[in-house]
Amino acid sequence: MKISFRINQKDVSLDLDPMRRLIDVIREDLGYTGTKESCGEGECGACTILLDGFPVTSCLLNAIHAQGKQIHTAEYLAKTEKGKLLIDCFDETNAVQCGFCFPGFFVSSYHYLLNDGEPNLEKIKYALSGNICRCTGYTKIFEAILLACDRIKKQV
Amino acid sequence: MSSARKFDARPKVAGTYRFLDDYNNIEMMHGLLFYARFDHGIISKIHLPPDFNLNEFTIVHASDIPGQNLVPEPVADQPFMADKEVIHFGQIILGIAHHDKKTLKDFSEQIQVEYQKQPATTDIKQCLEDEKNCFGKEILINHNFTPKSDPGCTYLHKVYYTPHQEQAYLETQGMIAIYDDQKKSMFIQGTMQCPYFVKEAVETIMGSAIRQVIVETSEGIGGAFGGKEDFPNIIAGIAALLSYKSGKPVKIVLDRSDDIIITTKRHPARIEIESWTDRISGKIRKLTVDYRLDAGAYQTLSPVVLARGVLHSFGTYNIEEAQIRGRLFRSNTPPNGAFRGFGAPQAIFAIESHIDHIARELGIDLADIRRINLLRKGDEMPTTQIIQEDHIKECLETVISWSDYYNKKARFEEFNHTHSDKKGIGLAIGFHGGGYTGNGEKILKSEVKITIDKDELVKIYVANTDMGQGAYTTLAQIVSEALSYPLSKTIVEIPNTDKAPNSGPTVASRTIYIVGALLQNLAYKINAEIPDNNLSSYIKNHPGQFPREWKLQFQPDPDIRFDDNTYQGTAYKDYSWAACVVEIYYHCQIYQIEVKNIWNVLDIGRPVNRKIAEGQVEGGNIQAMGYALTEFFYKPGFGRMHGFTDYILPTAFDIPEINIEFINTSSPIAKGLGEIPMDYPAPAILNAAQHALGRNFYELPLTPENIFQVLKSSHNTKIAQEDN
Ligand code: FES
Ligand code: FES
Numbered sequence: 001m002k003i004s005f006r007i008n009q010k011d012v013s014l015d016l017d018p019m020r021r022l023i024d025v026i027r028e029d030l031g032y033t034g035t036k037e038s039c040g041e042g043e044c045g046a047c048t049i050l051l052d053g054f055p056v057t058s059c060l061l062n063a064i065h066a067q068g069k070q071i072h073t074a075e076y077l078a079k080t081e082k083g084k085l086l087i088d089c090f091d092e093t094n095a096v097q098c099g100f101c102f103p104g105f106f107v108s109s110y111h112y113l114l115n116d117g118e119p120n121l122e123k124i125k126y127a128l129s130g131n132i133c134r135c136t137g138y139t140k141i142f143e144a145i146l147l148a149c150d151r152i153k154k155q156v
Numbered sequence: 157m158s159s160a161r162k163f164d165a166r167p168k169v170a171g172t173y174r175f176l177d178d179y180n181n182i183e184m185m186h187g188l189l190f191y192a193r194f195d196h197g198i199i200s201k202i203h204l205p206p207d208f209n210l211n212e213f214t215i216v217h218a219s220d221i222p223g224q225n226l227v228p229e230p231v232a233d234q235p236f237m238a239d240k241e242v243i244h245f246g247q248i249i250l251g252i253a254h255h256d257k258k259t260l261k262d263f264s265e266q267i268q269v270e271y272q273k274q275p276a277t278t279d280i281k282q283c284l285e286d287e288k289n290c291f292g293k294e295i296l297i298n299h300n301f302t303p304k305s306d307p308g309c310t311y312l313h314k315v316y317y318t319p320h321q322e323q324a325y326l327e328t329q330g331m332i333a334i335y336d337d338q339k340k341s342m343f344i345q346g347t348m349q350c351p352y353f354v355k356e357a358v359e360t361i362m363g364s365a366i367r368q369v370i371v372e373t374s375e376g377i378g379g380a381f382g383g384k385e386d387f388p389n390i391i392a393g394i395a396a397l398l399s400y401k402s403g404k405p406v407k408i409v410l411d412r413s414d415d416i417i418i419t420t421k422r423h424p425a426r427i428e429i430e431s432w433t434d435r436i437s438g439k440i441r442k443l444t445v446d447y448r449l450d451a452g453a454y455q456t457l458s459p460v461v462l463a464r465g466v467l468h469s470f471g472t473y474n475i476e477e478a479q480i481r482g483r484l485f486r487s488n489t490p491p492n493g494a495f496r497g498f499g500a501p502q503a504i505f506a507i508e509s510h511i512d513h514i515a516r517e518l519g520i521d522l523a524d525i526r527r528i529n530l531l532r533k534g535d536e537m538p539t540t541q542i543i544q545e546d547h548i549k550e551c552l553e554t555v556i557s558w559s560d561y562y563n564k565k566a567r568f569e570e571f572n573h574t575h576s577d578k579k580g581i582g583l584a585i586g587f588h589g590g591g592y593t594g595n596g597e598k599i600l601k602s603e604v605k606i607t608i609d610k611d612e613l614v615k616i617y618v619a620n621t622d623m624g625q626g627a628y629t630t631l632a633q634i635v636s637e638a639l640s641y642p643l644s645k646t647i648v649e650i651p652n653t654d655k656a657p658n659s660g661p662t663v664a665s666r667t668i669y670i671v672g673a674l675l676q677n678l679a680y681k682i683n684a685e686i687p688d689n690n691l692s693s694y695i696k697n698h699p700g701q702f703p704r705e706w707k708l709q710f711q712p713d714p715d716i717r718f719d720d721n722t723y724q725g726t727a728y729k730d731y732s733w734a735a736c737v738v739e740i741y742y743h744c745q746i747y748q749i750e751v752k753n754i755w756n757v758l759d760i761g762r763p764v765n766r767k768i769a770e771g772q773v774e775g776g777n778i779q780a781m782g783y784a785l786t787e788f789f790y791k792p793g794f795g796r797m798h799g800f801t802d803y804i805l806p807t808a809f810d811i812p813e814i815n816i817e818f819i820n821t822s823s824p825i826a827k828g829l830g831e832i833p834m835d836y837p838a839p840a841i842l843n844a845a846q847h848a849l850g851r852n853f854y855e856l857p858l859t860p861e862n863i864f865q866v867l868k869s870s871h872n873t874k875i876a877q878e879d880n
């Protein structure tokens with residue numbers, strides 16, 4: 001079946017089994033390997049992407065769910081202004097350990113920054129509640145996002 | 157103490173850093189490990205599904221192995237693949253490869269194994285009770301122990317249990333094998349901690365069928381925590397065999413449920429402690445520890461875990477008479493393996509909980525009982541090692557005052573009088589020996605290499621991997637500081653067994669402590685050879701002398717001796733020390749413990765990179781919190797866990813405030829750090845729960861179900877009553 005969508009600002013149209021997992025389409029068919037698979041059952045958030053601007057776990061979606069939609073992955077968001085600012089903050093706080101969970105955390109926190117952005121720890125925890133990290137103990141991830149929120153506040 | 161940034165942070169966030177599954181090529185076949193799914197039986201026939209074109213598949217079985225079907229380990233008793241007999245659920249029977257992942261999965265799901273069922277031991281607690289399940293070599297330490305009882309003493313006899321713990325690295329295990337028929341060589345790339353272990357494993361399974369094995373890690377290693385110490389040997393071996401048979405590159409990446417079911421976990425333990433404590437002074441006169449680990453179906457590296465567990469089981473206490481026994485038990489479950497702490501978290505959980513029970517029994521405060529019994533400078537451990545420093549005392553006193561322990565304790569008790577929800581405060585101390593146990597480093601003889609190119613790049617070659625702990629950044633920092641050379645021009649090369657000497661495995665909190673120290677010495681040696689002490693200008697002025705290479709090998713200290721039979725001597729040259737206070741809030745309606753605050757005071761010597769060190773403590777604390785509250789692998793009547801839906805890991809909502817202080821930071825030595833933050837929080841959480849609820853607990857994890865059981869029954873005091 002022909003499935004057409006826009007990913008990282010590029011239009012694509014692919015002949016796909018509509019039930020193929022969206023994560024496989026993104027990683028294997030399109031080569032955006034920044035989207036990671038860890039649990040494959042919607043628990044860990046490593047595969048988080050933005051679907052029409054909303055964070056979703058791509059391992060639970062099928063190709064058909066992308067029909068006519070906009071997808072953004074970590075690779076693209078990393079090049080945006082807010083994305084760069086967020087990466088600076090992850091870097092400065094030494095928040096990153098193995099990094100396998102990070103593209104997912106990045107997408108979730110980017111969405112938070114864009115849509116709320118209040119430097120409020122409880123809200124940030126809520127925004128990250130769909131992402132699991134086994135290395136960091138989360139503390140420095142919170143620190144990084146709080147820092148990013150503060151910086152964006154100062155910009156406006 | 158600097159906090160240099162990690163060079164790999166940015167590409168990791170942006171998703172451009174490559175993990176194993178991100179490596180692809182058109183030729184590549186996908187591989188899968190087909191495992192038994194029954195606990196014990198003799199295979200009579202394997203039925204492959206009829207509706208597939210078998211020519212498209214490559215299938216390997218034990219009978220295809222050209223070399224030896226035994227995984228090299230401290231005890232090489234485990235086959236790569238079962239031949240006839242299966243003795244645990246996760247035992248691999250076939251390796252299968254196909255070009256299409258989905259076809260491969262469908263095919264494997266329809267394979268039927270016919271077998272004669274045999275009796276199996278799968279209830280871990282029962283297994284650990286029954287001495288006939290004991291196997292392997294027993295460890296016995298006797299330190300002046302006399303069995304006669306002491307009339308002035310309070311006798312306490314308790315049994316402690318800890319469950320399996322899954323490493324749950326976010327990147328599942330995987331390997332790529334590429335066989336070159338012309339050269340008869342095998343290239344292995346993977347996510348691993350110990351490239352030289354993998355090399356030996358592939359050489360073992362392939363035997364004389366190949367001439368050369370080169371092992372390299374993927375760029376990124378998505379967490380390991382011990383889980384990628386020995387299991388990668390099996391995956392690499394089978395991937396190699398599949399590539400050899402098919403002539404194609406083969407990539408095996410486990411899916412989460414296969415990974416969680418078949419790979420190694422932290423050993424469940426049953427630890428029985430008897431103590432005789434002076435009623436007046438609170439001094440522990442005598443102690444016996446019976447330390448038992450469930451090894452699973454094979455011994456593999458369990459004897460080494462047992463050794464470390466035994467050597468941490470007496471805690472940080474000065475005990476005049478001690479007898480410690482360590483034994484492995486066999487069950488029909490997948491072999492357990494390395495996990496951050498390596499036997500010590502179980503040991504420290506038991507001894508720290510026991511110290512609390514003694515304190516409660518005698519009506520002594522938790523801090524005081526520790527002060528009275530603390531290992532002080534000049535004291536002797538049950539191994540006869542003499543303690544050279546008083547840092548544990550400083551850790552303890554600092555954490556008590558910093559956390560406002562006494563005031564909080566009183567305030568919480570007041571709160572608990574008038575509320576149904578409860579507050580609790582707990583305290584625990586711990587230690588962790590750096591590097592391999594006993595003579596291990598002497599035998600390993602690690603070697604490191606540094607090269608300097610014409611283009612002024614200082615390159616570090618080690619076999620140790622960066623699995624997230626920041627090793628590449630920290631090691632580069634050590635060399636750059638020692639050479640007074642810019643960090644931006646100092647890099648650690650991705651480990652490759654063809655280029656890096658064997659600097660040993662990435663385990664035992666040894667990467668900075670042992671390998672870092674070797675690199676530092678090598679850098680000093682290079683410095684001494686550079687006349688005017690300015691490397692940059694020297695390279696510019698003498699381009700003809702470069703590239704150049706330097707190597708250095710570990711030299712054991714001849715004064716350090718350890719007897720592998722009696723366990724007497726210096727088990728570890730340097731110990732890291734720590735003390736911790738934990739505050740909890742107990743939600744009575746849902747029987748749930750919430751950890752609110754953790755204070756850590758640690759002596760890890762010199763933290764090379766403060767922020768990286770903090771990250772290790774935070775991560776270790778939260779793994780320990782999971783160990784204490786939610787994580788377990790088997791549930792009687794429910795079976796095993798299958799993924800992150802039923803194996804419950806801490807998430808953002810569960811994270812307490814974590815406070816960290818390092819002492820002794822001007823020490824010249826950077827001691828072990830990776831494991832100690834995992835060792836002590838679980839008993840601190842347990843004794844905070846005892847403080848909050850006024851009940852005794854002896855077992856992890858403190859899930860709502862388990863707390864409910866304890867609160868509803870009086871059985872928890874039964875053992876004590878029987879013995880008194
Ligand atoms: S891989 Fe999709 S949520 Fe874990
Ligand atoms: S950094 Fe390793 S899982 Fe998050």
